[in-house]
Amino acid sequence: MSISDMKKNVVDHIYAMKEHAAEVLMELVRRPSVFGNEMGAVSFMKGTLDAAGLASEIIPLNESIKSHPEYTNYTEEPVWNGRGNLVCDYGGNGKGRSMILNAHLDVVPGGTWTEAFEPMRDDNIITGRGSSDDKGGAVAAYLAMKALADRKIPLSGRLSMHNVIDEETGGNGTLSLLCDGYTADAAIVTECTDNVICPSGCGALWFQLTTTGTSTHTIDVDEGISALDKANQAISLLKDYEKYFVDHCADHPYYRDLDHNPNQLCISMIQAGVEPCMMPECCNVEGGVEFVPYKDIEEIKKEMRQWLLDKSGPWLRDHFELRFDKLHNAAYEIPPDDSFVTCIQSVVRDLGLPDELKGRVSSCDSRLYPRVAHMPVITLGPGMTKNIHTSHEKIRLSRLLKAAAIYACTAIDWCGVTEK
Numbered sequence: 001m002s003i004s005d006m007k008k009n010v011v012d013h014i015y016a017m018k019e020h021a022a023e024v025l026m027e028l029v030r031r032p033s034v035f036g037n038e039m040g041a042v043s044f045m046k047g048t049l050d051a052a053g054l055a056s057e058i059i060p061l062n063e064s065i066k067s068h069p070e071y072t073n074y075t076e077e078p079v080w081n082g083r084g085n086l087v088c089d090y091g092g093n094g095k096g097r098s099m100i101l102n103a104h105l106d107v108v109p110g111g112t113w114t115e116a117f118e119p120m121r122d123d124n125i126i127t128g129r130g131s132s133d134d135k136g137g138a139v140a141a142y143l144a145m146k147a148l149a150d151r152k153i154p155l156s157g158r159l160s161m162h163n164v165i166d167e168e169t170g171g172n173g174t175l176s177l178l179c180d181g182y183t184a185d186a187a188i189v190t191e192c193t194d195n196v197i198c199p200s201g202c203g204a205l206w207f208q209l210t211t212t213g214t215s216t217h218t219i220d221v222d223e224g225i226s227a228l229d230k231a232n233q234a235i236s237l238l239k240d241y242e243k244y245f246v247d248h249c250a251d252h253p254y255y256r257d258l259d260h261n262p263n264q265l266c267i268s269m270i271q272a273g274v275e276p277c278m279m280p281e282c283c284n285v286e287g288g289v290e291f292v293p294y295k296d297i298e299e300i301k302k303e304m305r306q307w308l309l310d311k312s313g314p315w316l317r318d319h320f321e322l323r324f325d326k327l328h329n330a331a332y333e334i335p336p337d338d339s340f341v342t343c344i345q346s347v348v349r350d351l352g353l354p355d356e357l358k359g360r361v362s363s364c365d366s367r368l369y370p371r372v373a374h375m376p377v378i379t380l381g382p383g384m385t386k387n388i389h390t391s392h393e394k395i396r397l398s399r400l401l402k403a404a405a406i407y408a409c410t411a412i413d414w415c416g417v418t419e420k
């Protein structure tokens, strides 16, 4: 059978599995796999793979990642025991290039959305928490694996599906697999991109700023120094830094034509003082910076701290602390002439889809592949980027099937086939 017949055969099979895809996705959405409660969804996927004749294994999270520079700290240390990622391999006689399809099964909480975990279907559209982010991507990856296996496509390189946990909280699930050696020659992360090829992702850095003053009674305010006033000065300096950083950000080819500026600094939380009759002695401010891949994350940390040191008045200069203890996701980019990028572009062209390359605005686990394992990575998933983390998160089944077709055809081209 020719390669193009093989692909047609697999793609036809994927499109014929629309109802199966809908059932699997709705069952997945019914499992509220919020942080710490992911294993119901993981076990369900394992059962689904078993039923399709695909062997898989749950790999426990490796606690030694806590000392890794890419490790994300939690606000509260979670239970590690009994939680893990699901790994399923197909094909691979060692002579072709290997590839990973990475999809996360954890979701953000439903919040005020009472029906978040009661999926609804309206013909082509499935609504529910995780339908787009990223259970739809997980089902698309599963369909691609199943179609290749059902049609007995003899992939030369190994295709692996990694269903990870902990993506929404920073990426420790994917980090754990990479540290345990679950790597390949390339990876597709199925995070929602409306099926656009994204060879790049923005970084996200959370900061914690503490200012201190000296407390007095409210009758002696002239004698004291308000930590809150000092925090306000620091916030205004950080907004100046944002302006500097936007102005100095090189015009990035993957981030042209966006309808908003991807470089932003946001002040999100402020807490100060203990009593209305006391000047606040301590003020804690938290916020985040989002940035395109133009600078290393360590440089941004250094630059922000130096900016405050250089521009602060005498008191503030000696009475602030700037920390980056929580989320610290670096930005990354894979060059447009990378062979994995051009491979996916040719696949989507063959499928009659646009082959444009765009930067993804928010950060996800993709960054860990180049950062930790020096692997090329593409983020491409069927989810709708507009409504994730909202109370009307939804996905189009037709788009999910297209993503599955892209994954399967990329596996055929990238991993190669060994004809008997």
Ligand SMILES: [Zn+2]
Pocket (backbone or CB within 6 Å): 104, 133, 134, 167, 191, 192, 364
């Ligand atoms: Zn996601």
